[in-house]
Structure formats: structure tokens, C-alpha cells
Amino acid sequence: MPKVSLFIPCFVDQLMPQVGLDMATVLRRVGYDVTFPEVQTCCGQPGFNSGYWNDARPLAERFLRVFHDAELIVSPSGSCTTMVRVFYPQLLQNTPLQNDAEQIGRRTFEFSEFLLKVAKITDVGAEFPHKVTYHDACHALRELHLKQEPRALLAAVRGLELVEMPFSEECCGFGGTFSTKFGMISSAMGDTKAGNAAKSGAEYITSTDPSCLMQIEGILRHRKSPLGTVHLASILARSAER
């Protein structure tokens, strides 16, 4: 069986572990041997995004070591995948690891991207009989160019009705430390996202990015909205088999 290595973002490990477990479940179901390099920690994105490139660099170097032998690396996060594929080459430019940095991006995938482009599968045998709307997470959309892939997966889920929200591509307002440094702007953006999601008539909002979902969930609960959030992996993990 082909092997995949799980790349579990640090905050998924600590705050949303079920997302990682659900992704592993689906990967197994579609025929992959799933491993989890336990020594992994963080891709370095928080420091990198805040301008602390010298502090992020050792973590990038560490990531390259941890995943050195992994043939296929899959992550339930568009932003973390972006960090590796798009930003590692910049962060490690003019260092001995520059080539490795450029190469690892070619074997690191966001989860929906992996299913469509590598596993070449859209129907993963899932069932989720609810109305769901999809939030286009910014990195997944604009850096990884994923738009149809998550939607194709959702379309194949039994019982799931996919409804589009207005301005699905508009940022939810998370942006890493932006969410706390500029909380008032972040929450206004989140508020707009929650309002637009409500207009879709959906029961659940889903996305490729757990950080977006954490932001949106926080806003929804604050607004006492009936809407819920659920990660794409968790939808796909709900098996259709009884």
C-alpha cells in the first residue's frame, strides 16, 4: 500500500486533534498506509508571518529533517501547506537547504488537493446528510489555487447539500496573530463572514483550514448563531457504511 506521512499542524495537535484523526481515517479508507512522524512540531508559520524569519528558520530546517524520507506528506491545513510549498524556498534561500526547501513542496499536499490530484478520487464513501456551505480559505484559494477540489469532494458526500454563500472567497479575519493584535478588525471580518454564511441557509460551514474554522466558530458562538463549523476531513470521515 502506498504510504503517506501526516503533517499535523501544531494547533491541530493541541486544539483540534479530531481533525487529524479524521483525516487519517479517510486516508486509510481510500487505501493508504498512514504514518505519523511523532517528532514533528511546527512548520514555523506563526513566527514567519510575524516577521521573525530568523526564529522560524530553525523550525523549517527541523521540518525538512523530520520529513526527509517521507514520499507523500499530507496536511489538513491550506495555510501550513502553503508555508512549506510557497515560503520555505524564500525562508531558506541562500542556505545549504535551499534545494531541499524547493523540493519538499512538491511532495507536500493539502488534504483535498491530495485526494483529487494524487489519489485521484472524489468519492471517499462518506455520508453527511446536512446543508453545508464552503468557506474558501485564503491560502488554499490564492496560494495553492484550490477552488473546485474541496467542492468536488463535498458533492460526492451522500445526503450532503452544498449551498454557496455570498462572498465565500472573502477572508474570515483570522490571519494568525492579526486575530489578537487587531482583534476589532478581525472580529468585524469574522462577523461579515458569519452573516454571509447565514444567508446561504446552511447548517454547517466547512473549510480546508482549521484556523479559519476556529475563528468562525468563535464568532458564531459569540453571536449565538445556530450555525456550526466542521472541518472537511471530519465530514469525509463520516462513513456511509453502516
Added chain:
Amino acid sequence: MTTTAQEFLRKAAEKSADMAHRQIIRKNMDSYDEAVANGRSRFQNWQAAREKCQAIKREAIEHLDHYLERFESAVQARGGKVFWAETGEQARQYIVDLAAKHNVRTISKSKSMVAEEIHLAPALEEKGISVFETDLGEFIVQLRKEPPYHIVTPAMHLSRAQIAELFKEKLGGIDTDDPEQLVTAARTTLRRAFFTAEMGITGANFLVADQGLAAITTNEGNADLGVTLPKIHVVIAGIEKVIPRLQDLAILWPVLASSGTGQPISVYNTLVGGPRGTSECAGPEEFHVILLDNGRTDLLADPEQREVLHCIRCGACLNACPVYRNIGGHTYGTTYSGPIGSVLTPHLRGLNQFQHLSYASSLCGACAEVCPVKIDLHHHLLQNRRNAVNLADRPASERFAFKMWRWSMGSAGRLAFFGAIGKFLLRALYALGAQGTALDPLRPWTKYRAAPQLPSKSFRVQWREQNAGR
């Protein structure tokens, strides 16, 4: 934190909570989005159009000295004068001296962001000269004594009721909120100014090197009156406005309009070079072009960020930016707002004082997606942040926090340990009712949103449990 940054935070908080403001801006942006969608259909291949415009600007900027010299000779061949201003101060002084020499009492001005950048109008008004902004939006904010809210639609934040009230008070003889009548009132006042002004000052969207022409785009036609009626016409523009050829306008004009307002092309695309020709019976006797540096050569010297000079000031990035949509143009407190302003201002006015603008972004990338000359604006924000950390003042607590972060993420054991301890403490504090209070360590988060779940078992613990023996 500098006072500029504190002021920004204060105004951002105020505006973000202002639902009336949010609705006005939303309505304007929806209208813009619709127009742009229509305008896009004019292009068979929009991506190719962007690449062509990027190539033109790149050629101009990468050979800037050559094209500036070419432009200068072409203008001089037409009988015009070129003044190279290193600073805003030099540019202002040149214009003030010119106005004094010719006893100028009234100036008609057509929209120029550069004139805003160097605070030209106050310097002239100090000398007792009346300066009339002739672009309607600029005229409105001038009456309100506030800066433009947006580089293309300066009065976007105002309702017609507010404009009606303003005109009633400042112009007199008008008491209606009917847009047609308001425009007529402005037109009448400004028409008088046009016909009496001794000097016309305009910006330029482009400076055409091979023909020595300033290209000025409007929908109202105000620039055309401004370059015809006064005895002296002054163009003030940044050095980065130069483009190689007249031919380049065949793509730049439609792209500028399409991105700026969604129109296929603006109504008046004017080209002016030199004072009036010897066979011409109307037009200025003198033509001056002021080429302004004011920090642009510093940006030029940064090979990573040089492309920021490709900007054609269309305003599309402002319109696409969800941060801008919530805080509005005035909150930035700078001449150039929105994403381009956040990228540019630290270079033009200092990293220390303006680094906060580069941090006030979720890096969503919508700006780069819409930029017609393909400037990777969101990546430049990241670079500004890196530069801020390496070269400017960041809070000591932040530097320390990231050192701690780097150390704790250096091993899986430390990550697991600190993660578990952190969640344990939070759960304990929350059990005591601390969530959302001053004792809540997550207060910056919980002030606006519910706290995230704090699962007791991390992924790696559960993985180990579920996969024991595999």
C-alpha cells in the same frame, strides 16, 4: 508602540464597530464589484492583459534613468520645463515661487495624490492663494477639511444627505439632496474657478517618454479645463509614473479604468505636452513638469520590493481588501491607504513609525489577486514585517515571546508539555469563571469570540493510543 500606531488602533476599533459606516462601504464596494464584473467581460484574456501591463511597468522602472531623460528632452523640445524635486519641500517651493512670480491668486487643481503626499494646497493657501479642487469628490472633502477617503473615490464615505448639508452650509443657495442639482451647484462654483484661475495644477497617471506627454485621466473633464484655461499649467508626478511609449496606453488606459471603476475606459484620457503650440489659439503660455522623488529612489534600490513602483494607482487593492472595507480610508492616517499604502508608506515615511500598517492585515492576498500589474502586495507586507523585526523597534515582549515559541517548538516533548500545561491552566481559570475577564490569558481572543475548545488529549496522545501495536 508609536503614537501613530496607537492612533491607528483607536480609529480602527471605532470604525470596525461602526455598522453604518460598514454598510455604506459595503454598498459602494458591491456596486464597484458589479461594474468590474461587467468590465472584465471586455477582455478575452485578462491574465494576459495583466502580464502585459506588468511588463510595460517593469521595462520602465528597470530603465528608469533612460526613460526619465527621454521624457525630459521630449518635454523640453515642446517648450516645456522640467524640474526634478528630491523632496516634497523642493516641489512645494518650486510651485510657490512660480505662483509668486506670476501673481497667481487662484489655482484650479485636478486630482493628484502626489500633491496630497507633499501637502501642496496648505502651502499655497498660506500665501493667500485660493486652491480649488475640481474633482467633485476632492471638492467635497476639501469643503469638509478632511483628506480624501479613497484614491479614486475620495468621498465614498459620505451619504448624499451629508453632501447636501455640506453644500447648503458652504456654497449656499442650495437645499436639496438630489444628486443632479448637487453636481450642478459644484459645477457652477468650479466653473468660475476654472475661468479665473491663473494656474492649473494636475497630477499625471502616466508620463509618456517617447512623446513628452503627461497622460491625465478623468471622467468629469476637469483636467481638460485645467490644462486649457490658465496661463500656467503645472504637472506634478512621481518619477515612477514614466512609461516608455505612447503605444503602451492602448492597454494601460482600459486596464486602469477596468480596475479603477469597472468602466471599459474612462471618459477623458487626456495627453498634454508643452505650452500651447505656435499655431494654437488657446492654452497655457507655460508648461512645467515636476518629477518627484521623495523616497521613491530608496524603494527602487530595494530589488525585492522595487516592483511596488509599478503601481498605477487604480485603487483596486483598496476595494478588494477586507481590512479596508472595515476600517475605511481615513483610519490609515496616510496619503496612500489600503494595501498599497500599507506596503509603500514605511518606505516613503519610515519603517518604525508605520510598520503597524503592514501588521494590520490577515495576508489574505485578495489585493495581489486583483492588482492589474501583478504586484505581490501581500508578500511585500510579509517582507515589511521581516524588515521591521530585523531593522526597527518591535516590543521586547514580542521578541521574547517568539524566542520562547522557537524554543518550545524545538522538540515534540516541549510542545506536548507546554501545550498540556497551558490548557490545564486555562481550564482551571475558566472553571473559576475567568473567561472574558481581565484574568483571562486569552482575553485578546475572547474579547470578541468564544474561546476555542481545550481538548485534554492532543492528537499525538490519541494517535499513540489508537495505533499502539501497529
Added chain:
Amino acid sequence: MPAAENSGRAAILNRVRAALKTPAKVHDSPGHVHAGPGEIFPPIGDPLERFRSECVGNKTELIVTSSFEASLAAASSILAESQAGEIFVQDAPELRRAAAQFGAGRSLRWSCDGGPLESTGVTITLAELLVAQYGSVLISSACGGRGASVAAPVHIVLAEIDQLVPDLETAMQRTYDPASRNSYLCLITGSSRTADIEKILVMGAHGPKRLIVILSQS
């Protein structure tokens, strides 16, 4: 300006040259396209039909006639509709011939006598070119001087079919003037407008409320 009086010139050029010694870090995305003009815009079909439909869209009033004489007659009847303000006319031989028709009972001024006045009601000019792609009129200072197209509430343009070019690329090629005779050119697409008040479109901001193109097919 003598070089000594503008020290900024040398300073700026030196800084530019020093900066450009290092080439820019270019990072083009994969799939970078180098497109010719034909690929960016869809081809223009019949230029006259395209010009016609664009004028509808940009609110230019278009009258197509069979001859220049018929055009002059059409212009005269437009003038007769409203008697407000003096008429300012480009001093061209073709238009001088029609002076009597235009000037009947009106005060008429020729462009060689100076620019239009604050009280000018209508301007009449020829054009350099018409551009089908956007329904535009290209005017220069040779067409009645600067301001002839913008100063009055009504601007009438008299043009002939062989002045119609399909697109802006062609128009700019034709406009390129190595001898730089015209100090002023303007590509006019529709009549003056503003949307600065609540994005509501209002016509006739500073320039004409009405742009009328009378195009003769001969």
C-alpha cells in the same frame, strides 16, 4: 532649467542609476504568458456597428448621415433646438463654409479668435479619429484648440467614415507624432459624468452633458 539651478536632477539620476545596478528580484508565476494585442481583446467585427453599439453604451449621441453636407444640416438642426449661449466653432475650411447655416441668429466665434468662454453654449469641431472599440472620439488641439471639446454643455463632432479605426492599438499608432505637433490630445468616450455622490451616475460634471457625433458615410 540650467543644470546648476536644479541640483535635484543629478542627485535623482545618480540615485536611480545606483539603484538599478542591482536587477530586481523577479518571480514570475509559472504559466507566464506573453500575449499579443490580438489575444487580449476579442476581435472587432464591423467597426461601424461596434461604434454604434458602444455609443449607446457610453451615451454618445450618434447620427449617421450620407454626406458631409447632410452632416452640416444635422448639426444646424441640433443648434436650432436650443438657443442658449454662443457657438464656438473650429476654424476649419469645411466648417467656415457652413458658417451661415450655424450662425443664423446666433453669436458665433471661431477658434482662431481664442478659446471658448464661460458662457459658450455649444462647441463644434472635427476630430482626428474615431475608435470603434470603445465608441471614442480622438480630439487634438488642431480640432479647435484645447478646451473646445470640454468647455461647453454641448459638443458636436463632425467626422467621416474613413476616420473610424477599429481599436485603440491602431489609434495610438496613428497618433504617434515624431514631430510632436499637437500639444494636446484627448480620447473622449462619452460625455462628462461623475458617480462621486453615492455612486449615482450624474451626467455633465465639468465637461459636456451631451456629446454628439455626426458621422458621414461618404
